[in-house]
Amino acid sequence: MLHLNRSLDVCNKVLYQQLTKLRFISTTACIFTNGPSTGSKNEQSFNDDDEFRVLDLKRIQQKQPFQRRPMRPKAVVPPPRTQKMAEDQVWSDVWPGPRTFHPAVVPLPVRQGRNRHGPSPDKFGNAELMKIPNFLHLTPPAIKKHCDALKKFCTPWPAGLETDEKCEQHFPIDVITTDYCHSSPTIRDPLARIVTMRFKLGRLPMDRHSRDKFLRLVRDRHDVDTDTVTIVTDRCPLKTQNYQYAHYLLTALFHESWNFEEWEKEKLETDMEYYDWDLNPSKSKVVKIVKAIDPSVDEENLPEEWKSKVDNYREALTQLFNKGENTDTLQNYKDASLKLLF
């Protein structure tokens, strides 16, 4: 305890000394600050009388009367540029590119907006006109200028490709890709990777077997009406990769359809993609009927009279099965059957 008290005393002493120092400094500072600024006669007399000086913080003694700050001259705004425009000016020089509408540049008395109680707002201070996209930079003369400027980069259309038929003959494969334009800082779009390839199946050199196998491989990608095969590739991340993959698919399909595998010999009548009269029970029945009518005929070597009838019947029945039932095929079938039987 004693020790603590003593130390406290020492502390107090030091503090006191510091305080007096501080006070001394602050008083001198006051004199310095007040001395030159308020060197009036009153203060002198106070000092002479050994009185305390009065600190004139608010400076009441020398308060100036209030003066309004002089107004800044207003900026001179020139009248809209439209008033100075010549009537025969070149508009594409005034408005060369896409830009937001500006009323002082466009010399048209346009208005936009709906007002129930008066005329619609005019072009000055009209935010609606600034929002909508304008085509003031795409006037017909401006477009003509653009075309003239681009003309020197154009090349003539290649000779020999005048008609669509000729184009199709020289370029049998159509490749369709899509590029997307977004209002974003990136030009990438995942949908741009998709590649569609189209070609006529008839242009490929194929026999009956390879064509059948090709059709079985491409399934519903073949359109029967136009004989067109459409291959869409989208599994690779890039357009080029999908393009190459589509060509690989075409090559693989073509060569695979020309391959004849051992197991393809096991194809049964139910697997046939078309109706073959010679493989069907219809043939044996016709032979039976012919034999019943005229037992003397040789079924391998039919006489001319029977041969035409049987061929006619075969053709009608094949058409009926392969082309489907309609008025013509049914009528043909009926006629052929009547001819054969009666």
Added chain:
Amino acid sequence: MQSASLLQRGLHTTSVVHRIQAGRYKRTPRREKPLTYEMAWPPQAIGHFKSWNSWNTTNLVGGLRASETAIEDEFVRRFMTGTWHNLFVSEIIIKRQHNMIRIAGILRRAISAQKMYFLIGYTEELLSYWLQCPIKLELQTVNDKKDVIFKYV
């Protein structure tokens, strides 16, 4: 049957509250509150009597970067209101074409032309640095706030 009665008991209904506040301004007794054309029409008039303040392709079918664009637009709006303090008398219009961003709006002529030119360059430079896109400020000035007032409510 039991579950049906339970459901019936669990469903409470109240009368519909048709209180819609957003984008509408209450009229004052003396009709002294000024409104711009944009403020004068309620939100359902967008696309009929007034049009959008942000123009971009994000909300079309297959549009990209919808959220990023919305955030960037909000950032641009806040930056513009702060930089051009107390100067805009219209909403800030942000139009995007490809990677170009056009910022349009109507200003009061409260500052000198020199300051305005400085602010245009400053805004374009900073925003193009942040958004990594070319920015164009296409502004229109009016003499006074009253020039854009459409009606009083």
